[in-house]
Amino acid sequence: MSGKRAGGTLKGCLLSYFNQLNVSIRKMTQIKPGLMLVQTEKGRLIVAKQFKNESSLLMQMEFLTFLREAGFHRSYTFSEAFPPFGYAGSSIGFLTYIQPHEKAFSYRNKEERLEGLLLLKKMHAASKRVSHLLSHVPDQPFNQVGKWKERLAEFKSNETIIKPFIPEAVFQEYVSMGKWALEGLLGEEIGNRDEPVIIHGDLAHHNFLRRNDGKLFMIDFDLMARAPAIIDDLQYANRLLVYNGYSIEEILGMLPFREYRHHRHFMMGLAYPTDIYREWNRVCRENLWTDRRRMKSMYDHTLNDFQERRRFFKKIKRTVAGL
Numbered sequence: 423m424s425g426k427r428a429g430g431t432l433k434g435c436l437l438s439y440f441n442q443l444n445v446s447i448r449k450m451t452q453i454k455p456g457l458m459l460v461q462t463e464k465g466r467l468i469v470a471k472q473f474k475n476e477s478s479l480l481m482q483m484e485f486l487t488f489l490r491e492a493g494f495h496r497s498y499t500f501s502e503a504f505p506p507f508g509y510a511g512s513s514i515g516f517l518t519y520i521q522p523h524e525k526a527f528s529y530r531n532k533e534e535r536l537e538g539l540l541l542l543k544k545m546h547a548a549s550k551r552v553s554h555l556l557s558h559v560p561d562q563p564f565n566q567v568g569k570w571k572e573r574l575a576e577f578k579s580n581e582t583i584i585k586p587f588i589p590e591a592v593f594q595e596y597v598s599m600g601k602w603a604l605e606g607l608l609g610e611e612i613g614n615r616d617e618p619v620i621i622h623g624d625l626a627h628h629n630f631l632r633r634n635d636g637k638l639f640m641i642d643f644d645l646m647a648r649a650p651a652i653i654d655d656l657q658y659a660n661r662l663l664v665y666n667g668y669s670i671e672e673i674l675g676m677l678p679f680r681e682y683r684h685h686r687h688f689m690m691g692l693a694y695p696t697d698i699y700r701e702w703n704r705v706c707r708e709n710l711w712t713d714r715r716r717m718k719s720m721y722d723h724t725l726n727d728f729q730e731r732r733r734f735f736k737k738i739k740r741t742v743a744g745l
Contacts, residue, residue: 435509436470467519468501472512479506479513481558482643485620488555494548496541496639520639523632529665536676538630539658541638543678546651549620564649566612570694574600577699580706592728596698599735603694612687613650621647621654625661656691664723668734686745693738698724
């Protein structure tokens with residue numbers, strides 16, 4: 423890693439960095455905080471990304487390099503021409519720019535939901551082949567159940583703040599769903615008998631990027647970890663529910679998920695309303711009450727979808743009872 427550059431704005435530090443490399447910059451555009459699109463005078467496009475620390479940067483550089491060697495090429499690469507550098511306690515790395523398609527990837531489309539899942543499973547398969555080579559990825563148990571317990575506890579602690587937005591009966595039913603799922607795991611960790619892979623950890627739709635030639639890519643591995651593939655699979659399935667009408671039939675009908683039809687951990691994980699807890703906790707934690715778009719979306723998912731989710735939950739309970 424090149425020298426540290428303390429102080430100043432990210433844009434200013436980047437200009438200083440490129441100046442030292444005798445690279446003239448035509449334009450810099452902030453994509454989002456900590457992510458800058460840089461265009462050189464010669465027309466080359468690269469992405470400057472701020473990583474929380476050097477360990478996170480090195481972990482992703484190592485992983486994506488080995489992933490390509492294992493045959494998975496559907497992600498960005500790190501630039502060899504521009505070495506990373508330290509900035510204000512964080513690290514700046516440079517990524518190849520993936521020219522986006524005019525039509526963004528979406529979970530609203532059934533074909534795209536399957537396409538994203540198949541890409542995820544290819545990444546898991548490739549990561550399993552190189553997992554033993556990764557020195558920067560911590561080799562420690564992944565405690566998903568512990569995270570779920572903490573998320574439920576935080577949601578319950580926010581009850582007085584959330585009360586004006588969610589009827590008491592609805593709030594308590596969401597709490598009961600989470601309790602039932604956790605109790606049903608019988609103290610076992612999710613995927614405790616499975617060989618670990620490298621999971622992505624943040625399967626929001628915007629972390630799937632369609633390139634301008636139509637090929638789908640995975641980006642933003644900030645939450646990657648060594649864990650059973652079922653952790654990613656459950657998160658992916660949970661994110662689809664609000665788009666597929668809470669159809670367990672569609673979820674279990676997707677080829678990579680058919681093995682979970684009689685899988686107790688997967689069923690319990692589907693029943694756990696992680697999206698409800700996650701989003702309300704975030705609003706309370708970050709004081710996002712004035713974000714009208716976010717609040718409308720949460721109102722729709724929490725209240726307008728409540729009866730659909732309740733039917734889905736009851737179907738899960740019947741399925742588990744028959745296992």
